[in-house]
Amino acid sequence: MHISDNGSGELTLYGDFTITLKVLDLTTNGAPNLNSLMTFTQQVITSKLRGGGYKSGVIYFEYNSSTKSFNFRKNHTYSIRYNFNCGVNVIQINMLSQLKGNDFVLAVVDSIGHQFTDQYGKKHNSGGLAQRDGGPAVVSYNEWRKNKYIGVHEFFHTLGLGDIEDLSKKDRLMYHLGDNTSYNISDNERGDMMSFLMRNISDMTKGTYSYTNLNFNTLDLLRRFLKDTTNGFKYNKAKFR
Ligand SMILES: [Zn+2]
Numbered sequence: 001m002h003i004s005d006n007g008s009g010e011l012t013l014y015g016d017f018t019i020t021l022k023v024l025d026l027t028t029n030g031a032p033n034l035n036s037l038m039t040f041t042q043q044v045i046t047s048k049l050r051g052g053g054y055k056s057g058v059i060y061f062e063y064n065s066s067t068k069s070f071n072f073r074k075n076h077t078y079s080i081r082y083n084f085n086c087g088v089n090v091i092q093i094n095m096l097s098q099l100k101g102n103d104f105v106l107a108v109v110d111s112i113g114h115q116f117t118d119q120y121g122k123k124h125n126s127g128g129l130a131q132r133d134g135g136p137a138v139v140s141y142n143e144w145r146k147n148k149y150i151g152v153h154e155f156f157h158t159l160g161l162g163d164i165e166d167l168s169k170k171d172r173l174m175y176h177l178g179d180n181t182s183y184n185i186s187d188n189e190r191g192d193m194m195s196f197l198m199r200n201i202s203d204m205t206k207g208t209y210s211y212t213n214l215n216f217n218t219l220d221l222l223r224r225f226l227k228d229t230t231n232g233f234k235y236n237k238a239k240f241r
Contacts, residue, residue, distance in 0.1 A: 005065040012081040017197060020089045021045070021155055022099060024107045026226075026235035031108055031141045034092065041106075041151040042090035044183075048152065048173065053082040053190030082194035096240065102216035104158055105136050106151055112140045113232020118177055119165050129231055130157035133196065136222040138233060149173060149183050160196035161189055 001015035023038055025031050056079040061070035063078075090106075099105055114126045127143030128150045130136065137154035144150045153173055157163075163176040171182035174189065226233055226240060 003063060003065075003068070005063050007065075009077065010079045010081065011063060012083055013194075013198070014083045016085045016087070018087040018089065019045070019049075019104065019197075020091060021104045021106055022091055022093045024093055024096075024099070024105060024222075024240075026107050026109050026239045027141050028110050028234075028236045033145055034108065034141075037144055037148060037151060038090045038092065040148050041155070042088050044149065044152045045090070045155065046086065046088045048156075048185045049084075049086040049088070049190065049193065051190070052084070052187070053192070053194040054187040055080045055082075055191035055195055058195070080191065080195070082191055082198075084194055084197075096219060099219045099222070101218065102134060103218045104134075104155065105218050105222055106155060107136060107138045107222060107226070107235075108141050108144070109138055109226075109233045109235035110141065111232075111234045112138070112143070113234070114230065122177075124176075124178060128154040129225075130154040131221065131225060132157050132162070133160050134158060134216050136218060136225050138225065138231070149180075152183075156185075156189075156193065159193040161192060 001013070004012045004014070006012070021041075023034070025034055058078045058080050059075055060078055061072050062074040062076040063070055093099065112126045112129060114129060115123050116126060117123050126140075127147060128137065128139040130138065135158060137158050139150050139154055153176065156174060161174050164172050164174045165177060166175075169175050170180055171184050172180075173183040173185050223240075225231065226235065
């Protein structure tokens with residue numbers, strides 16, 4: 001990984017990342033299309049993360065390009081270009097013991113009872129739900145079959161993105177009112193996800209960086225998320241013990 005400084009307030013970060021998303025099938029009757037949905041999801045995540053991201057107005061420590069280090073006593077406002085290569089693996093796990101530390105997880109359930117009201121006052125059923133910023137993501141198998149992008153949408157909440165309800169942005173992947181015209185991700189959204197994955201840019205100067213440095217417990221978070229009755233998840237509880 002390395003950083004380049006253009007000398008007028010723009011840092012470009014280069015690096016290689018591997019993201020693994022573990023899929024846990026909690027459906028009662030099994031999910032025969034799971035493999036093709038996972039393949040699709042892996043392809044879409046890969047292509048959406050490609051092409052770099054951009055964030056402006058980022059206040060961070062001042063970078064010294066000759067010493068390749070940050071001055072932790074001084075702040076600087078940067079525009080940051082993220083030039084990351086992200087390898088993406090979407091894999092199925094069959095046992096809870098395969099969930100470790102702060103793994104990313106997408107659990108597949110029978111149905112989701114939760115409804116939300118949009119900014120126009122209209123009620124919608126939730127095809128998926130996720131906890132922002134590293135938390136677990138859950139999709140309803142039937143809804144995922146109807147809209148193959150739901151898995152990616154929920155995972156991108158995990159990577160820190162919010163929902164879009166602006167009717168002029170129906171072409172966006174994070175638009176969630178159900179009548180999308182397309183599934184685009186903006187450079188800014190990509191920048192937000194990359195900066196979430198990076199957390200501490202200064203860690204880049206240490207050589208290898210791992211997201212596993214963060215203290216989450218995915219299994220605990222998922223357990224609490226599944227039990228939260230306001231989410232209305234129906235799933236095979238025998239598969240989650
Ligand atoms: Zn959403």
